[in-house]
Amino acid sequence: MRELLLSNLRSWLRKSSAGYRKRAERRPSPSLAAYHWDGSTPKENTVGNISATGAFLLTNQRWDPGESLSLTLQRKGPPARTPEHRFSLQATAVRRDRHGVAVSFVMPEDADLRLWQNPLQTPEEQAEPESILREFRVAEAIAFLRRICPGAAKEMKQLLRERLSNYRLENAVEIALHAEELLVFEPGARKMRAHPRLVIRILEDGSAAERERALQFWAGLLATCCTIGKEDISNHDFIELMSQMTGSQVSILSAACEMAATYQSERDALEAHAFQCTVEEMILIAGQPNLAKLALDLKRLVELGLLVRRDSHAFLALQREADVTPTSLGLQFFARCHAHRGSPQDFFGPPVEPAALASSD
Numbered sequence: 001m002r003e004l005l006l007s008n009l010r011s012w013l014r015k016s017s018a019g020y021r022k023r024a025e026r027r028p029s030p031s032l033a034a035y036h037w038d039g040s041t042p043k044e045n046t047v048g049n050i051s052a053t054g055a056f057l058l059t060n061q062r063w064d065p066g067e068s069l070s071l072t073l074q075r076k077g078p079p080a081r082t083p084e085h086r087f088s089l090q091a092t093a094v095r096r097d098r099h100g101v102a103v104s105f106v107m108p109e110d111a112d113l114r115l116w117q118n119p120l121q122t123p124e125e126q127a128e129p130e131s132i133l134r135e136f137r138v139a140e141a142i143a144f145l146r147r148i149c150p151g152a153a154k155e156m157k158q159l160l161r162e163r164l165s166n167y168r169l170e171n172a173v174e175i176a177l178h179a180e181e182l183l184v185f186e187p188g189a190r191k192m193r194a195h196p197r198l199v200i201r202i203l204e205d206g207s208a209a210e211r212e213r214a215l216q217f218w219a220g221l222l223a224t225c226c227t228i229g230k231e232d233i234s235n236h237d238f239i240e241l242m243s244q245m246t247g248s249q250v251s252i253l254s255a256a257c258e259m260a261a262t263y264q265s266e267r268d269a270l271e272a273h274a275f276q277c278t279v280e281e282m283i284l285i286a287g288q289p290n291l292a293k294l295a296l297d298l299k300r301l302v303e304l305g306l307l308v309r310r311d312s313h314a315f316l317a318l319q320r321e322a323d324v325t326p327t328s329l330g331l332q333f334f335a336r337c338h339a340h341r342g343s344p345q346d347f348f349g350p351p352v353e354p355a356a357l358a359s360s361d
Contacts, residue, residue, distance in 0.1 A: 034073055108147070118135075141177055183226060194225040244304060274308075308325040
């Protein structure tokens with residue numbers, strides 16, 4: 001009888017400990033604020049304390065328990081303009097008192113939020129808004145990558161948590177979160193999957209990007225890697241091209257594709273009419289005042305098959321204009337890097353026939 005009682009007691013203790021969840025550690029972050037929208041105006045609420053699961057907001061708002069709300073976390077002050085300085089999420093009010101409202105965060109199931117766990121930071125540094133926002137962004141990125149590559153969830157987590165430097169981690173997170181935004185309105189976005197090899201290549205190579213435009217290109221490629229059904233590897237060649245481009249080359253190709261008029265060729269391909277920029281314009285576009293390096297950028301884009309070959313590129317310093325006509329491949333590449341899955345014709349809109357272009361001149 002005694003053995004039976006002890007056995008039942010041990011069983012009860014095991015079940016109790018399994019069902020017990022340690023309360024997430026809460027800490028104050030004096031400089032952190034949570035914004036909510038009241039009509040067309042953002043309202044700032046001081047964050048009394050925050051944990052990995054929720055926060056207590058010092059506010060005059062009186063949200064009822066169970067009410068859903070949208071919050072944006074950032075440093076106190078005017079609304080932040082850049083994504084790395086803010087984080088938006090859904091929350092649910094759980095209780096309120098005369099001081100404010102306690103909210104519970106609604107995070108993805110696969111989120112791996114690690115507040116207060118950075119051994120390289122002091123407690124004061126961990127409580128800084130930038131550190132908190134960084135952890136939220138990393139957790140959101142990991143959840144997204146786990147969703148699109150469920151078979152490589154461990155590898156994705158290891159890449160972001162262990163293998164990338166702080167600078168490259170910020171870039172990889174921005175690529176992942178921007179790709180997630182691009183997929184929001186895609187039909188069946190939650191069911192989309194991507195080939196792990198392509199995703200890892202994008203994050204590893206893209207995290208070394210030096211310009212925001214390049215990060216946007218990488219995000220577009222990541223978004224179009226995501227498909228429903230069989231994993232699509234059609235982006236492989238575009239990823240290979242992107243991996244060989246510098247930030248200034250991305251800027252040059254962007255300007256060329258955005259400004260050049262297009263037409264349907266006899267072989268039913270989308271082509272660009274000859275397009276030129278002044279050397280001064282090219283310097284501003286590329287952010288490259290060195291004409292010798294600028295000429296090398298143009299040469300490289302020609303070698304990659306993204307710009308039409310012109311002998312004049314080598315003599316840029318002796319000219320007033322530079323030819324930056326994108327090739328058919330360049331137009332396809334540009335469209336794909338903007339998360340466009342269809343034909344380039346659909347992306348660039350109605351073509352301009354040569355005769356119409358001549359008459360406009």
